[in-house]
Amino acid sequence: MPLELFNTLSAKVEEFHPLEDNLVRMYACGPTVYDYGHIGNFRTFIVVDTLRRFLKQSGYQVKHVMNVTDVDDKIIRNAARDGVTVQEYTKKYRQAFLEDADALNIEHPEMLVNATDHIQEMAHLIAGLVGKGYAYRTDDGSYYFRIAKFPEYGKLSKKDFAGMSDGARVDVDEYDKDNARDFALWKAPKPGEARWETEIGPGRPGWHIECSTMSMKYLGESFDIHCGGEDLIFPHHENEIAQSEAMTGKRFVHVWVHSRFLLVEGEKMSKSLGNFYTVRDLILKGHKPSSIRFLLMSVPYRKQLNFTFDGLTQAANSVERLRNFKLRLESEPFPEGTSEAIAGTAKKTSDEMRSGLDDDLNTARALGAVFDMVRDVNAAADAGDVRKGDVLALLQVLQQFEEIFAVLKDDDAAKVRATVEWAKSEGLEDKISAETAELGKAASLADADVERLVAEHSQARKMRDFARSDAIRAELAENGIILENTKDGVRWKRK
């Protein structure tokens, strides 16, 4: 069964097929690097990550380009406030974005491109639009796109601009536009602001032109998928279509994928409501990166996700159940042989996971399949019905799961520790919760040291010196290591 995706342009779920052989060319709107990214941003980035991971798992070669918007009004304002250049200002937040993406196991796109590295190409595209009559210059040196010349304007957002929509507010601009709806391609320089000298004169680019320029430069005039948050449908993506298709006369993007906004504790996230969280905020409050990723992934991308602290705890427990299951498969000495029933379970789970994701990335369905397997196999193992020969197939199914969800590998402690170090370097010690400090500890003991203490613990238990063995377990617990005794021996994991 092929992958099906909801295409905002057609407003339908469609079968996905790449334009060119086996190669998927996709573009995703990346961060505007004026501050640390919040969990809403990262829901969208995780959706993109899920898509690219699943495309690769499905056998496609993926070329994924993501832009970094490193010049806009906010950046210019903040840089001026801090008395630094735009480049200096954005460097820190661009780096922070990558760190947060790493913390959440978001894969890097094949290309991560900066707007400011493509200014001349943007100017060139604008010049081309002027040449074709789609753009015009105003007296102050700004350039605008003439939407009256592009009849299809509104096809993505399903808006009718034939007659000016009545209810919509129309912004009063200080510039001299032909039509209030025309949008800025290029902004004339203002004193003290970042500016570039180009073939169309001095100034800086409007927001939308960067994505048209960079996506077509690296992916071609027509490519497969363009992703972003739902808020970008209008005006950003609508404007990209107008700019690009006006220039090339070709269909710009084939499938538009938009992720729904999330709510925090039932309300829209906003600084004024005090429910605005960055990834770093949550880690410093004692939540693991894997919990955050799991929660953000557990709700299909077209459904509103209510992000709550209760949900974060639930996610942590769910991840723990999966990790425990994997640990059991890896450490328990199962009897020789194979079981047809278990092989069937593995196959069924693998198929259902795939068809769930094929179904417009229904991550909830995929999760259901995996948890079904966990319960069935645990029960079979308790009954002695899982054999050594079944383990590989089961681990492969978990691997298939991990390739998409990326929450089984337990490196939370190290990541938490890195965030703690960052907080200290920023003078944010008071933001570090007790839980976070506790989690960070789990990364402090090396495996070899843990193994030595675990061996001592086992030896003490054999001698039935429970006082000694419990003392060692308590000591390890102090350092964030959890010991579990099973009938087949001891195993351990980091908190």
Place this chain on the structure above:
RNA sequence: GGCGCGGUACCCAAGUGGUAAGGGAGAGGUCUGCAAAACCUUUAUGCGUGGGUUCGAUUCCCACCCGCGCCUCCA
């Protein structure tokens, strides 16, 4: 006002014209030196409310209530 999405158990959540996956949490039990893990049982005659279509609707239609989004360069 225009356009669009959603309301499923304590919480998260899948789903279908034929009688409600899965996870978390709670309760009871099994196992166990203890702890943990794991398993079993249990928690919606019910899927926002009221009508309608149908042999039969949570699933289709209508109305209403509630939440949310876009229409202002917020993912």
